[in-house]
Amino acid sequence: MSKALKAALILSFFVSTTILISRGFRASKIPNGNKFDCANCHVNPNGGGARNAFGQAVGARVSPGGFEDFWDESLANLDSDGDGFTNGQELQDPSGTWRTGQPNPGDINLVTNPGDPNSKPDPTSVEDMILSAKYELHNNYPNPFNPSTRISFAIPRNEFVTLKIYNIKGQEVKTLVRGNFPAGVYQFEWNGKDDNNVDVAAGVYIYSISAGHFNKSARMILLK
Incomplete structure (x- = not known):
């Protein structure tokens, strides 16, 4: 050959x-x-x-x-x-x-x-x-993250939803979601900026959802 x-x-x-x-x-x-x-x-x-x-x-x-x-x-x-x-x-x-x-x-x-x-x-x-979705607040991904992370939630019926970010001191940093949503699964990205579009410091942050009678919070870590 x-x-x-x-x-x-x-x-x-x-x-x-x-x-x-x-x-x-x-x-x-x-x-x-x-x-x-x-x-x-x-x-x-x-x-x-x-x-x-x-x-x-x-x-x-x-x-x-x-x-x-x-x-x-x-x-x-x-x-x-x-x-x-x-x-x-x-x-x-x-x-x-x-x-x-x-x-x-x-x-x-x-x-x-x-x-x-x-x-x-x-x-x-x-x-x-x-429509079979339950009230859920999923773990953000990625976590830890830099510079951005995705937060998703599910609601089984039409609800007024707020999704906010707080620092470890409990001070509000960012309102990510505020409005009426039909039943479904949703995902939003947080880019590590506050409501004034200013980069926040590295550290632990809390994301918290309120939808009807459903309230839940979870932690995430921003790295720099």
Whole structure:
């Protein structure tokens, strides 16, 4: 066997192996990605080949061959395949709060393909998913953080919601949310600034929600 042929075979093996690893890794970066695996992002139902619209949205968020986390609220809120349901609704994480390594959210039997317009959920199941939410204040992510963090909450019915940030002395720093919200799951980002748009000091902060009779607080740490 010639050296050129050996080199070509080695290169072909390396490339194919890299592609397979990359595909499997990317599928694990979205909630319930194991149901459709590579077909979440590729036109070929067996994976590989041209990317579908969801795959293109993912590709815009990662470097070539990169292993970055990319699932977030902005990707969850897109309707990549134009079927009338957001990517998050199709993958059982409508708010985009799921993170790599956490248990898969929702019911995998109701998961549909965010890259295939012919694969879409029953509207009733989407409505039930939103309305079945409990009153919850989730742990902010990341924590500790610098320079920003995301805070999410869920309400099962229409409520007037306030979400405020306090310093460790109990002094109000920032009103992050104030208004009426229908039932659902929501996420907001705090950029480490107060109500005057001034950077706050590093330290421990308290975020506190009030929604109807529901009140809850949690701690987070800002690093500088």
